[in-house]
Amino acid sequence: MNADLEKTIADLGGEYRAVVDRLAASPTPEWRPVRVPSLLKCWMSTRGGFAATRLAAASLVAACAAAVAFACAKAPAGGGAQVAPARTAPAQYTLAFASGDSRAVGEIVKTQLADGSWGSDWLTRQNAAALRLADPSGVAYRRALRYLRAKGLSPLTDAELRERASMAI
Amino acid sequence: MSGEELIEAARKFEKNLLNFFWRQGVSTFESEDLVQETYLRLWKYRAEYKPTAKLSTFLFILARQVRLDALRRETRRETREKSWGEDLENPGPANACAADDARWALSRLTPPLRDAVELAVMQDMPYAEVAKILGIPVGTVKSRVSNALKKMKELFDER
Numbered sequence: 518m519n520a521d522l523e524k525t526i527a528d529l530g531g532e533y534r535a536v537v538d539r540l541a542a543s544p545t546p547e548w549r550p551v552r553v554p555s556l557l558k559c560w561m562s563t564r565g566g567f568a569a570t571r572l573a574a575a576s577l578v579a580a581c582a583a584a585v586a587f588a589c590a591k592a593p594a595g596g597g598a599q600v601a602p603a604r605t606a607p608a609q610y611t612l613a614f615a616s617g618d619s620r621a622v623g624e625i626v627k628t629q630l631a632d633g634s635w636g637s638d639w640l641t642r643q644n645a646a647a648l649r650l651a652d653p654s655g656v657a658y659r660r661a662l663r664y665l666r667a668k669g670l671s672p673l674t675d676a677e678l679r680e681r682a683s684m685a686i
Numbered sequence: 687m688s689g690e691e692l693i694e695a696a697r698k699f700e701k702n703l704l705n706f707f708w709r710q711g712v713s714t715f716e717s718e719d720l721v722q723e724t725y726l727r728l729w730k731y732r733a734e735y736k737p738t739a740k741l742s743t744f745l746f747i748l749a750r751q752v753r754l755d756a757l758r759r760e761t762r763r764e765t766r767e768k769s770w771g772e773d774l775e776n777p778g779p780a781n782a783c784a785a786d787d788a789r790w791a792l793s794r795l796t797p798p799l800r801d802a803v804e805l806a807v808m809q810d811m812p813y814a815e816v817a818k819i820l821g822i823p824v825g826t827v828k829s830r831v832s833n834a835l836k837k838m839k840e841l842f843d844e845r
Contacts, residue, residue, distance in 0.1 A: 518810065519806075519810055519811070519812050520812070521806065521812050521813040521814075521828070522806060522807060522810070522831070525828060525831055525832055525835070526835075528832070529832060529835060529836070532839070533835050533836075533839060536835055536838050536839045536842060537807055537835070539787055539788075539842060540787065540788045540791070540803075540807055540808060540838070541807075541808070542787075543787045543788035543789065545701075545704070545705045545708065545709075546704060546705070546708050546714040546717065
C-alpha cells in the first residue's frame, strides 16, 4: 500500500483499512501470457500446404488472365507509342485493404504463409505495410488475434515486427 | 529506448492491465483482447513515450483510451450491451458475484470514482501518477478515493 493511500485511510479511520484489504483480496482472472504485440504470425502453419496451393493456383489464373488481356489488347493509335510494362497485379486482399475494407486485414492474416511471408517479396512488403498501418481496434484484427490465441499459435515476435516495418515501402 | 525495449519493459504490466479491464465489468475474454490492443497501441505510439515519464503512466493512459474506444464501439453497435454495458451503466443484483467483492463494489461506483479506486487502490499507484493518467489534480484524486472508499464501505456493510 502506497503512502498516499495510507494517509487517506488514516484520515478516514482505521476501519477503512478493512475495505482496502477486502478489495485487494478479491480474485482476479488468470492471465494467459501471449507474445506482444501480437501481430499476425502465420496461423496458416497447419494449413501451409493448402495456402501455398491456393496461392499458386491464384498466381496461375492471374498470369493466364494477364496473358489473354495482353494478347487481346489493341495497339494504341499511332502505332509508335510504347506500351507501358505490365505491373504485377496486387492480390485482391491488398487492393481490398487499400480501399479501406477492414475485412482485408483478416484476409491478409489468412493468406500469410508458414514462413511469415506471402509468397513474394513485393507482396510481403505490401502486406507488412498494410498490417503495420492497420487499426488494431478493427474487428478483423481482433478476430485474428483471438484466433491466434485460441489456437495457441505464436504471433510475430517484436524483432520480426520491427523487421517487417522497416521493410515496408 | 527502442520500441522492442519499450514493449519488453511494459510486459510486466500485463496482469495489471488485464485486471484493470476485468474489474471494469469486461469479460475475461474481452479483457485479454483489450490488453492486446493496449500493447499494439503502445507500439503504434511508441515514439510519443518520453523515457523521463513513468511507463506505467503512459501505459494506463493508453489503456483508458482503449477501454473508452471499446465502450464507444459497443455502444454504437448496441448488440452486445449485456456483455458489459449493463455491468458498467446499470449494475444490478444479477451481476453481483459473492466471490467477487471488488468487481461487484466497483460496478456500483460512478466511472470517475471507479477509475480513481482502480488506479490508486487496486493498482497501488501514487496519487500523482493517478492524476496524470486521469488528467485531474492530485487533490481531486484524493477526494475521489476517499468518497469511493466511503461508498464501498457502505456497500460492504449492507451486504
